[in-house]
Amino acid sequence: GQNIDQPTEMTATEGAIVQINCTYQTSGFNGLFWYQQHAGEAPTFLSYNVLDGLEEKGRFSSFLSRSKGYSYLLLKELQMKDSASYLCAVRVFSGGYNKLIFGAGTRLAVHP
Amino acid sequence: KAGVTQTPRYLIKTRGQQVTLSCSPISGHRSVSWYQQTPGQGLQFLFEYFSETQRNKGNFPGRFSGRQFSNSRSEMNVSTLELGDSALYLCASSLSPLDRGGDTQYFGPGTRLTVL
Numbered sequence: 001g002q003n004i005d006q007p008t009e010m011t012a013t014e015g016a017i018v019q020i021n022c023t024y025q026t027s028g029f030n031g032l033f034w035y036q037q038h039a040g041e042a043p044t045f046l047s048y049n050v051l052d053g054l055e056e057k058g059r060f061s062s063f064l065s066r067s068k069g070y071s072y073l074l075l076k077e078l079q080m081k082d083s084a085s086y087l088c089a090v091r092v093f094s095g096g097y098n099k100l101i102f103g104a105g106t107r108l109a110v111h112p
Numbered sequence: 113k114a115g116v117t118q119t120p121r122y123l124i125k126t127r128g129q130q131v132t133l134s135c136s137p138i139s140g141h142r143s144v145s146w147y148q149q150t151p152g153q154g155l156q157f158l159f160e161y162f163s164e165t166q167r168n169k170g171n172f173p174g175r176f177s178g179r180q181f182s183n184s185r186s187e188m189n190v191s192t193l194e195l196g197d198s199a200l201y202l203c204a205s206s207l208s209p210l211d212r213g214g215d216t217q218y219f220g221p222g223t224r225l226t227v228l
Contacts, residue, residue, distance in 0.1 A: 030211070033217075041221075042202055042219035042220060042221055042222055043155070043202070043204075043219050044219070045216045045217045045218070045219075087154075087155060089155075091210060091211075093211070097167075097168045097169050098160075098167075098168040098210050098211040099157045099168055099169060099170045099171075099210075100145075100157040100170075100210065101157070102154055102155040102156065102157070103154070104154045105154060105155075
């Protein structure tokens with residue numbers, strides 16, 4: 001089966017660094033995406049990894065290890081507006097099609 | 113540049129009915145993907161259309177179907193509605209299809225469907 005695991009909730013302090021982990025057990029792995037979703041709003045694309053290593057985009061970085069089935073999203077210099085759910089999604093090729101499989105999301109609360 | 117638009121924003125239907133949702137992508141985007149989001153199941157991928165062809169699909173029954181027009185606007189249809197179809201339906205557009213790299217996907221605000 002296809003499975004993606006993320007912590008359900010995390011809390012952090014404004015100005016700090018937080019790492020949100022995502023582990024996956026899938027066949028036909030074809031890339032990994034991170035999205036941010038504020039309550040009551042649509043998701044926003046954050047990052048994409050297909051090769052091992054770190055992708056950096058300003059305060060956000062995403063890491064992938066395909067051999068370990070593991071990724072993390074690193075948020076630096078946390079701001080209150082970073083309080084949101086963070087979704088990990090794996091693209092898999094199966095049955096002749098590509099599809100995205102989403103984790104349940106990690107709800108991050110940033111406190112002053 | 114206008115964002116992704118979805119209509120209607122809210123819809124109430126009864127079991128057994130059918131519904132059609134509409135999505136207009138960002139100008140120039142040829143890929144439109146559809147997702148279902150529920151508190152219990154989270155975000156699930158329905159299918160993707162690119163250049164009027166269904167290019168990728170998830171694991172939903174045949175009651176869920178879609179199409180894309182020559183102007184890249186897309187519609188999603190759900191027939192014989194069930195209570196479990198109550199959800200937020202999101203569409204997202206991007207320049208390239210899902211299987212060609214990691215183009216940024218831009219999501220619309222969603223259509224909230226309630227099935228009574």
